[in-house]
Amino acid sequence: MNETDQILENIGTTEYKYGFVTDIEQEFAPKGLNEDIIRFISEKKGEPEWMTEWRLKAYKVWSRMKAPNWAHLNLREIDYQDIIYYAAPKPKEEKKSLDEVDPELLKTFEKLGISLEEQKRLSGVAMDVVVDSVSVKTTFQKTLKEKGIIFCSMSEAIREHGDLVRQYIGSVVPANDNFFAALNSAVFSDGSFCYIPKGVRCPMELSTYFRINAAGTGQFERTLLICDAGGYVSYLEGCTAPSRDENQLHAAVVELICMDDAEIKYSTVQNWYPGDKDGKGGVYNLVTKRGKCQGNNSKISWTQVETGSAITWKYPSCLLIGDGAIGEFYSVAVTNNYQQADTGTKMEHIGKNTTSRIVSKGISMGKSSNSYRGLVRVHKTADNARNFSQCDSLLMNPSCGAHTFPYMEVHNKSAKVEHEATTSKIGDDILFYCQQRGLSEEQAVSMIVNGFCKEVMDNLPMEFAVEARKLLEISLEGSVG
Amino acid sequence: MLDIQNLKAGINGKEILKGLDLKIGAGEVHAIMGPNGTGKSTLGNILSGRDGYEITDGYVDFDGLNLLEMDPEERAQAGLFMAFQYPVEIPGVSNANFLKSAVNEIRKARGEEPMPAPQFLKLLREKMALVEMKKDFIGRSVNVGFSGGEKKRNEILQMAVLNPKLAILDETDSGLDIDALRIVANGVNKLRTPNNSFIVITHYQRLLDYIVPDFVHVMYEGRIVKSGDKTLALELEAKGYDWIKEEFAAI
Ligand SMILES: Nc1ncnc2c1ncn2[C@@H]1O[C@H](COP(=O)(O)OP(=O)(O)OP(=O)(O)O)[C@@H](O)[C@H]1O
């Protein structure tokens, strides 16, 4: 029996329990965006000239772009001059040990349930924590160093491993890719960087925890992962934010590069503040995530559990360039109240014998709207490409909505592309059956939903799966009606 | 154990149970027979607390509890079990996980600690052997892809694991082959103790060859119109329901 199968016992509180604000000393950039602000950020971070130039170029691209207008999202106009683009806990020097970290910050971690020490001891997870814009703590540096693995904050990488960053940044998601990618390229303040050398299997899960803390700020982290030939890494990211009435912008960019026979497993548990019951506040989560399977037989697997954010817009994608490359996308997206999620993936089959697999599970409650939007494109060059997509929606009541937009473009006759989709309502019959066996309605719902998502949850690393299931449970409370 | 007094209930304004009386003592097995559409499943649903019925009159006492006031899960926790005529499928939820949650919820309601995993697995294996269920069913999703007979057997497995005070078996025999019928009946007989009672809803005498009832009732038009011992079932098998309907019409 799968022991992780049964984490359905303790029901928490319905309220967003990560909604506290930490009172730490912060340093801010002035509101708004212009070249001076970008220079300010770059200087604050002690960046080399090339980086400053790269940002400024991106800024020019961005200022010529128009914010996109998506049919399925009810997006309030964002005033980009009313956002603080840089906020960082003070002091900003790198911490050598936990003792040097602001005690208020440590309290935050405890509230988040991620006491770093505990993480270290129990799960052997190397962890980086990004609060607002600055990476606060990276654990396990030494162990990783011995293997030649680089895992550090983006700022540090720019300073210490400039060549690698310069070679790869923007190589998967160029600044001109889209409006939010351009914005991020101009103002990104931190994030994580990871390099796995040839033939090295990373011996532990690497993990970054993102937290928006300050009011009126946006978070623009940038993550870059390079897995060299024959390497392997499993990477996790988690996100939370305080409950605030205003909408906060989170526009991240994640780039993955995978060489011959290398594998990257990238998991996300996204729980940004979703706004209140009436749809007030919440994070706008507008993220560009893309992985490049550059090498032959390389593999990138995205797994995401999305329960937070007022608006989620993200399509973790795979460019399957190397022959025999594999792309996977496993997703659970839960929406409640007035949340809107528009998520899915893009699989670009370019190399021969490339395969992709898409499993998307959408759960809608309240008055929310939950869309899957996916593209499978088989290029002329992609002989014998294979794709399988499964998109299932579960509706908890009649007032929510689920939509599926599976796009397919096939330019090579040898391709096999399969798509299956289902929409189901949580039935009285099943609920009654469970209750007749002694389960409360809430437990029954939680069990049914966990069953519905099982295929995706099973892809999460163990420690994360526990957290993800708890989150799912919390988001489900009071959902039936 | 169970005392149903003058139960009147319906659905969508249509009266189905029209003043039903039934008393069941501890350790007794009662068979309920009767033509299609007379309200047998409805009775089971109402006793187990399914939503959507209007209860217009009557009282049901279950071991000193006012049954009709309780939530379905409270009834289950108090020891009432229903083996469904049409068991549902729960994708992605393993039999083991489902049953473990049920066992522990029931224990919790009784103020007991959750059952340790090894003990639970032992119990599950033991009961699976009782209903001759293959090992791989432990990890399979509840009823998903089960044959009709396997679903019924799974109901009996759940009953055996949960060990209820009162079990209602709604046509558990229909759709079973001869061997499965024997296995299911055997499962029930093993659970018969001076404390456990059963209501067995069936159309066929053959089940009652294996599960020998203490009482047989005929239900017609939402009421128990005739009661007797096991010989009543034989009489019905031989004569059909017409004589009952005639007797009823004469009243
Ligand atoms: N939702 C409903 N709306 C209207 N009538 C209903 C509904 N559910 C049940 N009934 C009716 O109630 C009556 C009793 O149904 P019930 O299922 O209890 O019969 P039964 O005795 O179990 O029959 P069978 O032997 O065929 O299983 C039937 O006439 C049925 O059509």
Ligand SMILES: [Mg+2]
């Ligand atoms: Mg029936």
